Amino acid sequence: MNTIVVGQLQRQFQDYIVSLYQQGYLDNQFTELRKLQDEGSPDFVAEVVSLFFDDCAKVINDMSTSLERPDHVDFKQVDSGVHQLKGSSSSVGARRVKNVCIAFKECCDVQNREGCLRCLQQVDYEYKMLKTKLQDLFNLEQQILQAGGTIPQVSMN
């Protein structure tokens, strides 16, 4: 085990994850998720987030279909989709996504199609952004583990 390399990687990891928190991509729930990862479920976080992203994709797709036709918008469906997204994103700690969902819900409540479309776009953008970021994070984790080190705990806002 090359301590220097591990140390470097760990610092990199720390800085990266810290930046994610700072930029608001993640919140404390993500930390809680990471706590649930142990020997029994070593890929728990990865599984959950991948499920989340799949979920996101599906829901966004559905919502997009609903919002497509300007005269016949099933706001109930959109509402439930938003609700689901909000629930999922708060469960994984995807802060930005969640915030967008809040705004989305407001638009939905007032049945503002334009607003909803905008929010939808934003949600799409955000979740994809988060996906790439988390992918990088997991790569770093793998590198650390391969070098024989341990993943540091990080607690943030």
Add this chain to the structure above:
Amino acid sequence: MEVCNCIEPQWPADELLMKYQYISDFFIAIAYFSIPLELIYFVKKSAVFPYRWVLVQFGAFIVLCGATHLINLWTFTTHSRTVALVMTTAKGLTAAVSCATALMLVHIIPDLLSVKTRELFLKNKAAELDREMGLIRTQEETGRHVRMLTHEIRSTLDRHTILKTTLVELGRTLALEECALWMPTRTGLELQLSYTLRQQHPVEYTVPIQLPVINQVFGTSRAVKISPNSPVARLRPVTGKYMLGEVVAVRVPLLHLSNFQINNWPELSTKRYALMVLMLPSDSARQWHVHELELVEVVADQVAVALSHAAILEESMRARDLLMEQNVALDLARREAETAIRARNDFLAVMNHEMRTPMHAIIALSSLLQETELTPEQRLMVETILKSSNLLATLMNDVLDLSRLEDGSLQLELGTFNLHTLFREILSLIKPIAVVKKLPITLNLAPDLPEFVVGDEKRLMQIILNIVGNAVKFSKQGSISVAALVTKSDTRAADFFVVPTGSHFYLRVKVKDSGAGINPQDIPKLFTKFAQTQSLATRSSGGSGLGLAISKRFVNLMEGNIWIESDGLGKGCTAIFDVKLGISEGSNESKQSGIPKVPAIPRHANFSGLKVLVMDENGVSRMVTKGLLVHLGCEVTTVSSNEECLRVVSQEHKVVFMDVCMPGVENYQIAIRIHEKFTKQRHQRPLLVALTGNTDKSTKEKCMSFGLDGVLLKPVSLDNMRDVLSDLLERRVLYEGM
């Protein structure tokens, strides 16, 4: 006249002569016969005479001589042949005996002479022995007197008694008329009459010390005869009639030594003497005898020893009295100090309480105010009020703690707690401030860090909070990292060696910040009270400067060490401390958190095998909840719809978590249905907990009305879930898990 036939003697002419011869012979014979008789008589009287045989011989010789002379009487006239024969025999015998006696006397006379010589010799010897006897007797008497005197003198350590007794005894032993003691005055220039035998109140009478007679006496250790007219001897008014008795004076050395060896008188360094003057009775014609002088000298020595002992005793008594006084004074001072400390503590406690109450009111109300609708300016003002009051509250706490720490009256309150949880809690406490300042904090707990430890949780938290708080306070940008590890040996401080024992270990916490840094010269000052480095960056921050001092004291109480390293200004700094904690036996200990919540009940920290059912339509949150419960050791079944839930639920499941986020009432129907399912076996019904995104009163009321046993706010943290499960299983109801 008848004439016989013999030759006619010439009677008429020689008749007178014959007669005279006749008479003389007769008397000689008588004498010769009477002498032995006398001898025999006297010898018989005195039994001592050793020469009896000689006497017999002598007696015989004399008897025979007498016989001869007697027989001679008959030869004057004509006599027969027998007479002649007898005469001849007698003479022959006489001759023999007398020769023998003569020979004998040659031997005897020298003996007799030597007897005489011996007698003379013995008489001389007897006279000598008599003299010596007389001497010994006097010496013995002297010795007896001295012993008695010494005994009297030494039986007391009181100076006056010693001296008085000396004079009295001497006076009695020697039959003195007067006896006096002159002591040197303080100045040493005069001798003062201190004690006399007969006069009861000696007058204040001094003589200068340089008198020749005094010098004479002081110059020798022997008793010196002095003139009765000298000033020291003139103690009584002199009336002309008396012829004053002889006076003797002797010096008494005044020493302060307690060890004397007989032949080893130390050189009298003090050269202070007292003078003892003894006067024989006047008109007695008595003389001072040698033995009396010797007696006086011996007594003087004894008195010197006794006086020095008395002097030493006096000094030690004085010293002891002084010490006792000091003791009393010290005791008083100590009591006063204690009273002062108690008064101060009381004052602090009271003031503390008096000050805290309004403080709490301010903080509480400001917090409440914060929750309401405020304009930005108002919000800013309220925040400032809150910040200031918090600072003030901290200051009061610090001051009270520090004063207790200084008294040494602070004791650690040991208990078992979860170290990992402690760090997380600290981080969550610091989070708000760090968020505001945009400083990320990272926590790195070493893998071998024990989870359950024994120590003073509150104070440890205080230390870490203080240090992390400082790090946050003094950093404008960058990040803060907190690392906790078990340290083995080779610590930085040279005078502090860490030895982990079986049931203890040393926790090292390193807090690194990338803030303003500290000048290495200022580092020692950091831990002193009320001192703060005056760099511009820190001037704007508040704080009393007590924090580090208190932390240092706590760390010391925990048998640890704390120090700060910095590479210089602007390069950040690292605060490191080691403390000793005990290791406790893990999982069965009761978990106590630093923030008092519900009072401690026995909690299930271990839910292994607990069967639970999770119902959630949202796949992601279903998975998250399942992960949570699996992590806690439960056996989780998940369902995604009400119907499925009803189908699956059984008495094996102890808890059912149901998501009720969806608007509408349908979600709560499931609760009713489950109740119905278990009406017969009410005690086996699983506990029902709702997971919801909002926890306002209406939601709670709704849950209660539908028979749910508890409500949880999503998202649930791990610790929260753990607490909730424990509470639930203990009390079978939970409406506090918000």
